[in-house]
Amino acid sequence: MKKLFFAAAFLLLTSSLFAQDVLLKQDVAADSVKTKFGPNRSHYRHFYVGYGLIIGEPDKAGSAVNYGSNTFTIGFRFKQKVCNLYSVGFNIAYTSYTYRLKQDSNKTVPNSMLHDKEHLSINTVGVGLYNRFNFGRRGDRIGKFVDLGVHADWVFGGKHFTSDKQDNGNIIETTIKRLKYFNNYQYGAFVNIGFNRYVFTAVYRLSDLFEKSYTYSELPRLTVGIQIGFHK
Amino acid sequence: MLHKRIYFPLLLLLAILQCNQAFSQDQKYWVFFKDKSNTTFNPYEYFDSKAIERRIDQGIPLYDSTDFPVNTGYISSVTSLVDSVSYSSRWFNALAVYANNEQIYAVQQLSFVSSVEPMMLFVVPANYDGGYDTTSITSYQLDILKRQTERMGGKIFAENNIDGKGLRIAIFDGGFPTVNTSPAFEHIRKENRIIKTWDFAKKKEYVYSYMNHGTMVMSCIGGMIDGTKIGLATGAEFLLARTEVRREPFSEEENWLAAVEWADKNGANIINSSLGYTYHRYFNDQMDGKTSLVVRAANKAASKGILVVNAAGNEGDNKWKYIGTPADGDSVLSVGGIQPESDYHTSFSSFGPTSDKRMKPNVCSFGHVTAAGPKGLTTTQGTSFSSPLVAGFVACAWQTNRSLKNMELFKEIEKSADLYPYYDYAHGYGVPQASYFINMENPETPPTFDFVNDGSSLAVVIRKEYFDSIAPRPFASYNYLYYNFQNSKGVLDKYFVISVSQTDVLKFIITDIKKGEKINVHYKKYTATYQF
Numbered sequence: 201m202k203k204l205f206f207a208a209a210f211l212l213l214t215s216s217l218f219a220q221d222v223l224l225k226q227d228v229a230a231d232s233v234k235t236k237f238g239p240n241r242s243h244y245r246h247f248y249v250g251y252g253l254i255i256g257e258p259d260k261a262g263s264a265v266n267y268g269s270n271t272f273t274i275g276f277r278f279k280q281k282v283c284n285l286y287s288v289g290f291n292i293a294y295t296s297y298t299y300r301l302k303q304d305s306n307k308t309v310p311n312s313m314l315h316d317k318e319h320l321s322i323n324t325v326g327v328g329l330y331n332r333f334n335f336g337r338r339g340d341r342i343g344k345f346v347d348l349g350v351h352a353d354w355v356f357g358g359k360h361f362t363s364d365k366q367d368n369g370n371i372i373e374t375t376i377k378r379l380k381y382f383n384n385y386q387y388g389a390f391v392n393i394g395f396n397r398y399v400f401t402a403v404y405r406l407s408d409l410f411e412k413s414y415t416y417s418e419l420p421r422l423t424v425g426i427q428i429g430f431h432k
Numbered sequence: 433m434l435h436k437r438i439y440f441p442l443l444l445l446l447a448i449l450q451c452n453q454a455f456s457q458d459q460k461y462w463v464f465f466k467d468k469s470n471t472t473f474n475p476y477e478y479f480d481s482k483a484i485e486r487r488i489d490q491g492i493p494l495y496d497s498t499d500f501p502v503n504t505g506y507i508s509s510v511t512s513l514v515d516s517v518s519y520s521s522r523w524f525n526a527l528a529v530y531a532n533n534e535q536i537y538a539v540q541q542l543s544f545v546s547s548v549e550p551m552m553l554f555v556v557p558a559n560y561d562g563g564y565d566t567t568s569i570t571s572y573q574l575d576i577l578k579r580q581t582e583r584m585g586g587k588i589f590a591e592n593n594i595d596g597k598g599l600r601i602a603i604f605d606g607g608f609p610t611v612n613t614s615p616a617f618e619h620i621r622k623e624n625r626i627i628k629t630w631d632f633a634k635k636k637e638y639v640y641s642y643m644n645h646g647t648m649v650m651s652c653i654g655g656m657i658d659g660t661k662i663g664l665a666t667g668a669e670f671l672l673a674r675t676e677v678r679r680e681p682f683s684e685e686e687n688w689l690a691a692v693e694w695a696d697k698n699g700a701n702i703i704n705s706s707l708g709y710t711y712h713r714y715f716n717d718q719m720d721g722k723t724s725l726v727v728r729a730a731n732k733a734a735s736k737g738i739l740v741v742n743a744a745g746n747e748g749d750n751k752w753k754y755i756g757t758p759a760d761g762d763s764v765l766s767v768g769g770i771q772p773e774s775d776y777h778t779s780f781s782s783f784g785p786t787s788d789k790r791m792k793p794n795v796c797s798f799g800h801v802t803a804a805g806p807k808g809l810t811t812t813q814g815t816s817f818s819s820p821l822v823a824g825f826v827a828c829a830w831q832t833n834r835s836l837k838n839m840e841l842f843k844e845i846e847k848s849a850d851l852y853p854y855y856d857y858a859h860g861y862g863v864p865q866a867s868y869f870i871n872m873e874n875p876e877t878p879p880t881f882d883f884v885n886d887g888s889s890l891a892v893v894i895r896k897e898y899f900d901s902i903a904p905r906p907f908a909s910y911n912y913l914y915y916n917f918q919n920s921k922g923v924l925d926k927y928f929v930i931s932v933s934q935t936d937v938l939k940f941i942i943t944d945i946k947k948g949e950k951i952n953v954h955y956k957k958y959t960a961t962y963q964f
Contacts, residue, residue, distance in 0.1 A: 221930060221931040221933075222928060222929075222930050223774070223776055223912065223929045223930060223931055224776060224777055224858060224927075224928060224929040225926070225927075225928050226783065226856070226857065226858065226926065226927050226928075227925070227926050228785070228857060228923070228924055228925055228926065228927070229919075229925040229926065231753070234717070238715075239711075240715075336459075336550070337550050337713065338712070338713060339710070339711045339712055339713040339714040339715055339718075340711040340714070340715050340716075340752075341711055341712060432711070432751070
């Protein structure tokens with residue numbers, strides 16, 4: 201009780217000693233330290249999200265995909281400015297790929313069985329390295345650019361999904377995980393064409409998705425899409 | 433498989449080439465010339481009579497080489513090499529051209545070309561995104577409407593029939609819808625005081641469409657509704673220039689430059705520009721009053737006797753934080769914003785100083801206003817509206833003493849502000865006051881506080897007769913104490929505003945204070961300095 205009394209007395213005393221309210225406080229000297237961090241400063245980093253469509257022809261007809269095969273990316277991008285026209289950097293990104301398999305008589309991947317719906321999906325985490333060429337004069341913003349880069353990813357969480365409607369109206373869905381036929385790693389090259397936060401991207405997978413021993417026809421390699429950077 | 437691996441690099445190469453082509457398409461450039469040889473100029477043919485009157489009043493020569501036209505031979509030579517020429521600037525002896533890389537290289541080789549610069553893009557009108565629209569006036573709007581001019585002592589101007597009469601104000605903005613029909617401007621239209629209009633984007637006279645920002649800005653200079661003044665210069669003349677076009681960012685710098693020369697030619701005394709260039713084309717450290725072409729144009733306008741009033745900007749609560757350009761110009765009266773309720777800096781108003789550590793903004797006024805929009809009275813916010821409130825004030829102040837030159841008036845406006853001689857980088861010298869220009873006397877303010885040095889600490893103690901113990905906190909207008917730490921170079925290192933609720937208001941440990949540092953304190957119109 202005594203302690204409580206002293207605590208209350210102390211609070212009252214201190215509140216009367218420092219009763220004025222600081223409404224505005226600015227430390228100019230601290231602000232004047234020249235920053236090296238910014239969209240067009242020495243270095244910059246930001247998060248981004250991306251959505252892409254998997255397009256292009258498969259190696260053989262047996263692995264054709266439908267429209268709507270897509271990728272979704274969440275990533276972090278770092279940029280180191282070398283000069284006003286050139287930067288280098290890296291991305292760290294999680295990407296999910298969904299290949300919606302075309303159901304026709306040519307189908308061979310992962311087997312020839314036909315379903316109402318079928319897709320193969322994989323998740324990847326990887327690193328990309330890029331060269332960035334900037335165009336035009338700009339202030340402290342990303343501006344217009346072209347990136348040329350390569351990426352390498354660890355593939356995890358492969359999944360084979362099928363859905364079939366039965367004669368009685370029931371729908372049977374199957375999901376097979378821990379698939380052996382996906383390679384553990386993939387690599388490729390990419391081009392980004394950017395206008396500040398909006399980036400049009402094309403990624404080409406150079407590695408094979410399937411292990412050689414399975415002799416599967418490769419799924420389409422090209423993805424085109426858009427990314428939105430979380431920066432001004 | 434192999435052919436596909438070859439195919440992709442080819443695809444990449446094609447994409448890069450396409451991209452390079454897209455990025456290197458025609459761009460807009462300024463082409464600057466070395467001289468104006470073989471040109472002739474008749475000021476009586478070129479200038480409006482008001483422009484000649486202003487030059488004579490301010491002792492500015494009528495024959496100034498910067499007003500001479502650009503050499504027509506130079507224009508034809510450049511025109512034959514580029515895609516198109518959109519504007520020629522007398523002041524900068526330059527041409528605005530569209531050209532590709534090869535064409536601009538050929539232009540650079542001409543012996544009379546001094547330099548070529550890519551044109552700056554993307555201008556930001558300084559209205560703040562938090563604005564809202566309403567057509568029915570509320571008691572809050574009415575309260576703001578009355579106080580936005582009264583805070584500058586508008587009643588004193590009105591009682592002395594000062595309304596900016598005889599002054600010509602040019603407004604640069606993105607459009608002026610309903611200025612030709614709205615009752616808020618009827619008093620101006622009735623007396624044909626909209627002298628000239630020009631849409632620099634569409635190259636036509638009609639400016640009464642597009643962005644309503646300009647309408648609201650104009651109302652804050654000279655609008656009036658049911659006899660209540662929205663801005664102070666209800667008797668002024670106007671030149672309306674549409675310069676800002678969001679969809680054509682390439683044009684805006686050129687439009688601004690063209691408009692400033694047009695305003696000069698047509699006899700403007702004051703230019704209000706509620707825009708600023710910031711991070712899109714510049715870095716903070718380029719806000720030095722010298723780098724951007726628009727600030728050089730604004731300073732040039734000042735050299736022709738025009739007082740340029742510009743919004744400080746609305747970057748105060750974001751990463752850029754500081755003023756943009758042309759608010760960084762030493763001859764530009766930069767205006768920050770205050771909150772009507774709290775009467776001190778509103779969070780979005782851009783801070784000073786300039787990158788070369790000059791004081792900015794110069795003065796401030798309400799950053800939240802009631803303005804006339806196309807649908808009626810509306811409450812909006814931004815230093816876009818602080819600037820026209822002060823532009824209207826400037827017209828009235830100039831009317832009280834037409835013998836003042838523009839930069840003399842600039843200094844007088846600063847001196848009239850309610851914190852003067854105290855300043856900081858949020859408020860400048862504070863809110864300009866009409867009483868200064870009507871009474872033209874600045875009575876000595878009695879000390880309202882004392883510095884008490886006991887050897888180890890320095891205290892600031894409010895004199896009892898000035899201490900208002902019952903003032904509500906924290907929004908007790910005129911019960912604020914402003915103080916700053918000024919280093920030996922004259923630059924403020926830190927500054928504060930506090931709400932006073934006790935007489936022993938500040939205490940500093942002397943050993944914490946650097947040698948040569950000053951502490952400037954302002955309380956109830958009294959400013960004092962303690963130097964270590």
